[in-house]
Amino acid sequence: MAFFSYLPTIPPPPRPDLKTLPGTTSLTPLAALAPPLIYYLALLLLPPFPSHSYQRAFAILRNTLAAASGFLFFRLPLAYHVPFSVGLTYQLALVGLYGGCRVLDAFFISPYLFGHIPRRVKYHHAPRTARPGPRRGASAESYFSLHFLKPGGEAVIETATTDEGWPHGWLDRMSWALELELSMRGAGFTWTSADVRHTRHTWRPSVRDRTHSILVHVLPVLLVSWAIILDIYTLRISHGETFDDLPYILQAVLTASLGAFLMSAFSLGHSGFAIMLAPLKPHPLSYFPPLYTARVWELKSVRGFWSYGWHRLFSRLFLVYGVWPGEWLERKLTGRKPGEEADVGKVLGGFVSSAFVHSFAAHTVMGGWNGAFGEAWFFAGNGLAVVIEEGVKTVVLRHRRKSKKQGKKEIGEEGGNSKGMERWYDGIVGRVWWICVLLYTGRNFARGWVIAGLVREMAGL
Incomplete structure (x- = not known):
């Protein structure tokens, strides 16, 4: 019987270092399941019905269910x-905030402000034989970038077709609702086209490719970064040193290790779910678009990192609640007309919304808002860095163009780049620049995670 004393407790015992919000209680299965289940019931009623006889009644019921789901999220x-x-x-806060914002967007903001209800999208992959040359942005091999996948699967040209009509029958409607509820990772809907970036010329990895990726690339990165986190925590922080007591080099190493751990963990989860759902092919739920679309060593700017080097799973939230309001505010303040560029508001709005989301999650594991703004400073700093680097690019390119007396046509549209005007040292x-910005501002993130106990938990202690 002594053997059973070594078995882990189910559920595990409470963590003494968890700083909960006052008044919160332990999560129950009913509290966890109710919001997504009610959300699913509301999604069943979101597409129009063929008959208009009960449209008003269905609309009232749908909005009532959606409001209840949003409130519970x-x-x-x-x-x-x-x-x-x-x-x-921490993740419970992200799920609750993201889920509530998604419900507001799907049932109230998009339908009533923009007249938009998402439609089903189906992906088609045609084999291709020629390997295209390098391209700017998301390259032809971007599918394999930070999933650490080596092109060895099937080379394909991808096209997406949108359904012209709405679901037919309740079985089709149930499938439609399930795809939309799971669409955060990019399955099936134009609703989430902003969540991922990929090229039509891509690769479709096999289960063998993904398994090789996990065993040979992802797990080693995950284990090495975890070992560094554990080493720094046990040798320094566990003995009473605060994050700011650490030498700057150790602060940078810990920050970089936390970032590498998260990147590889996300990639592990992405590839793992792709393997699990691979038998559903060709159903859209079996299709996992790229989570990252550029290799770390290919990135040359802060904007490039956030556009191509990091996941875009919260992209829709930041677009609706950050980018659009930021653009509107800039046009309002500068007197620009609707439709005119508002890049500063766009960038700052997206980063400010991200700052709030992550700081909100941090405050749930720090017992309140005191000390929870590290994530806010991190994202605000990166937004400011993007604005600065774009301004510097514009000035430098203008100077180079003037010195060479070249026309405006040589100036690229994306990020102020200019064809034929690069210098050997630009890269x-x-x-x-971007590595220093991420490491310096990332210290705010790492400091908060140390205080909250997240780093200790990541170290397995």
């Missing part, structure tokens, strides 16, 4: 916590 992190995990409590300067 927002309530999740304010009323509950996961007692045995700091990380899961070096760009890489040093």
Whole structure:
């Protein structure tokens, strides 16, 4: 019987270092399942019905269900916590906030302000034989970038077709609703086209490719970064040193290790779910678009990192609640007409919304807002860095163009780049710049995670 004393407790015991919000209780299965289930019921009624006889009644019922679901999503992190995990409590806040914002967007903002209801999208892959040359932005091999996949699967040209009509029958409607509810990772809908970036010339990896990726690339990166986190925590932080007591070099190493751990963990989860759902092919739920679309060593700017080097799973939230309001505010302040460019508002709006989302999650594991603004400073700093680097690019390119007396046609549209005007040192300067910005501002993120106990939990302690 002594053997059973070594078995882990189910559920695990509460973590003493978890700082919960006052008034919250342990998460229950009913509280966790109710918001997505009610959301699903509301989604069943979102597409129009062929008959107009009961449209008004269905609309009232749908909006009532949606409002209840949104309320329960927002309530999740304010009323509950996961007692045995700091990380899961943090994620509970992200799920609650993202889910509530998604419901508001799907049922009220998009339909009533923009007259938009998402339609089903089906992906088609035609074999291709020629390997296209390098391209700017998301390259032809971008599918394999930070999933650490080596092109070895089937080379394809991808096209997406949107359904012209709405679901027919309740079975089709149930499938439609399920795809939309799971669309955060990019399955099936134009609704989430902003969540991912990929090229039509891509690769379709096999289960063998993904398994090789996990075993040979992802797990080693995950284990090495975890070992560094564990080493720094046990040798320094566990003995009473705060994050700011660490030498700057150790602060940078810990920050970089946390970033590498998260990147590889996301890639592991993405590839793992892709393997699990591969038998559903050709159903859209079996299709996993790229999570990252550029290799780290290919990035040359802060904007490039956030556009291609990081996942875009929250892209829709930042677009609706950050980018659009930011653009509107800039046009209002500058007197620009609707439709005119508002890049500063666009960038800052997106980063400010991201700052709030992550700081909100941090405050649920820090017992309140005190000390929870590290994530806010991190994202605000990166937004400011993007604005600065774009301004510097514009000035430098204008100077180069003037000195060479070249016309405007040589100026590229994306990020102020100019064809034929690059210098050999541009890539070096760009890489040093974005790495320094991420590491310096990322210290705010790492400091907050140390204080909240997230780093200790990531170290397995």
